[in-house]
Every structure is written in C-alpha cells, then in structure tokens.
Amino acid sequence: MTGDIGSVGNLPRWVSLVRAPNPGPMTLDGTNTWVISADGADGVLVVDPGPRIDEHLEAVARHAPVRGVLLTHHHPDHAEGIERFTELTGATVINPAPGGSLRHGDLEITTLATPGHTADSVSFHVDADAPAVFTGDTVLGMGSTAVLWPDGNLGDYLDSLELLERQGPIPVLPGHGPIRDDCAAAAAEYLAHRRQRLDQVRAALRDGASSAADVVSVVYAEVDRSLWPAAESTVRAQLAYLSSRDGEHIRPADGWAES
Numbered sequence: 354m355t356g357d358i359g360s361v362g363n364l365p366r367w368v369s370l371v372r373a374p375n376p377g378p379m380t381l382d383g384t385n386t387w388v389i390s391a392d393g394a395d396g397v398l399v400v401d402p403g404p405r406i407d408e409h410l411e412a413v414a415r416h417a418p419v420r421g422v423l424l425t426h427h428h429p430d431h432a433e434g435i436e437r438f439t440e441l442t443g444a445t446v447i448n449p450a451p452g453g454s455l456r457h458g459d460l461e462i463t464t465l466a467t468p469g470h471t472a473d474s475v476s477f478h479v480d481a482d483a484p485a486v487f488t489g490d491t492v493l494g495m496g497s498t499a500v501l502w503p504d505g506n507l508g509d510y511l512d513s514l515e516l517l518e519r520q521g522p523i524p525v526l527p528g529h530g531p532i533r534d535d536c537a538a539a540a541a542e543y544l545a546h547r548r549q550r551l552d553q554v555r556a557a558l559r560d561g562a563s564s565a566a567d568v569v570s571v572v573y574a575e576v577d578r579s580l581w582p583a584a585e586s587t588v589r590a591q592l593a594y595l596s597s598r599d600g601e602h603i604r605p606a607d608g609w610a611e612s
C-alpha cells in the first residue's frame with residue numbers, strides 16, 4: 354500500500370501521497386501522509402507523518418530534504434510518527450498559528466482553525482495555480498468523521514464546516530480516503546449530515562432514549578458496530594450541543610456523561 358496513489362483521484366501537481374499501512378474502521382485505507390513540493394522551494398513539506406511504522410516513515414523520508422512538518426491534529430494515526438521522522442530527516446513541526454501563513458516556493462500555505470473533531474484540529478489552505486485544502490480528519494475522503502467529545506465539540510465543528518464551505522470549490526486533500534473535488538460541496542454535505550443526525554437524536558430523545566448508548570442503538574443502528582464507541586463519543590457531543598441550544602428537551606450533558 355505504501356506509496357499507492359492509484360485510487361485517490363487527480364492530485365494537484367505540487368503534492369504526492371504516501372499512504373500509511375494502517376487500515377481500519379476509523380482510518381479507512383490508512384492515514385494519508387502528504388508531501389508538498391513546489392517550484393523554487395528548498396526541500397519538501399510533509400503534512401501528517403502518520404503512525405509510528407518504520408517502513409512508512411522511511412518511505413516518506415525518501416522525499417528528503419524535508420523543510421518541515423505540518424500537523425493537522427494530535428491523534429496518533431497522524432502524529433505518532435513525528436519523533437522517529439525527526440530522527441530520520443531532522444524536520445520538526447512548523448505549523449503557522451491559525452490565521453498565519455508560510456511561503457513554500459510558489460505556494461502560500463495558511464492555517465485555518467477548524468476545531469471540532471478535536472480541539473486542536475487545523476486545516477491548511479494552499480494558495481497556488483491549483484489551490485487545495487488539507488483537512489486532516491475534519492472532512493474525510495468518504496463517510497463522515499467523529500466528533501470525539503469532550504475533546505471534540507459539535508458547535509465548533511459546525512462552525513469549522515462553515516469556514517471550509519467558504520473556501521469554495523477547491524479540492525480537499527483529507528487525512529483518510531480519496532481526495533474530494535469540491536471543498537464547498539463536501540462541507541455542505543457534512544453540514545446537512547450533522548443536522549440530519551441532530552434531528553434524529555432529538556427524535557430518539559422524544560421517543561424515550563435515556564442514555565447515550567440508547568441513542569446510538571437507535572440513530573446509528575445501520576452503522577457497523579465496530580464504530581459504535583466513536584458514535585457514542587459523537588452522541589455525547591450532540592447531547593452537549595443540544596443541551597446548550599434547546600436544553601428544555603434533555604437533561605444536562607453532565608448527567609449523560611455518567612450514563
């Protein structure tokens with residue numbers, strides 16, 4: 354799998370993919386490690402070195418010299434390999450602060466604060482002849498992402514999706530799965546999905562669901578059971594969100610956290 358780019362779609366010419374061999378229910382085909390080269394740049398940038406799997410990190414390191422690493426968020430499947438990768442290449446994390454940017458050859462890369470999946474999730478907008486945005490786990494190449502309460506926050510996540518929707522019809526280079534052609538359309542689809550789920554959670558509560566696990570068994574009935582723990586985190590995020598918006602319908606989130 355390492356280095357396979359056969360199934361991801363049409364990449365902008367300034368980026369290549371090294372996919373980590375860590376497939377699973379949460380990681381789809383494995384973590385996408387992205388390598389950014391650019392005309393006039395001194396070395397490459399790496400987005401998310403991925404898990405600590407030596408053969409993967411060595412495959413990424415073959416693109417050396419590496420100017421620096423950009424990290425979308427702290428989850429191990431994206432960030433765990435950073436120490437080993439620094440040993441291999443000398444490169445360290447050089448994320449611009451949210452709102453800040455760095456120039457890489459003829460590319461301008463700007464950090465977008467996109468919390469929600471985790472509190473520290475960011476995306477990277479690349480301004481170029483062929484622009485694109487790296488979204489980590491905030492928007493995936495297929496399916497939807499988990500909002501992992503309490504680190505994740507659904508209100509923040511909805512705001513982040515609206516920010517990504519405003520990036521326009523540019524390609525999404527996600528943390529897992531194939532690229533998506535249109536960031537605005539993907540973000541709109543995710544927003545619609547989230548609102549539909551919230552409606553389903555409200556309905557489950559009206560029908561008597563009395564714990565997060567109850568809600569999962571109703572709202573996520575069609576989802577593979579291996580994903581139910583993540584779904585339960587997302588339900589807790591949904592319940593916390595609903596109790597902050599229309600609290601008369603449900604108990605405080607703290608009560609739910611114990612159930």
Ligand SMILES: [Zn+2]
Nearest residue numbers: 426428470490
């Ligand atoms: Zn993640």
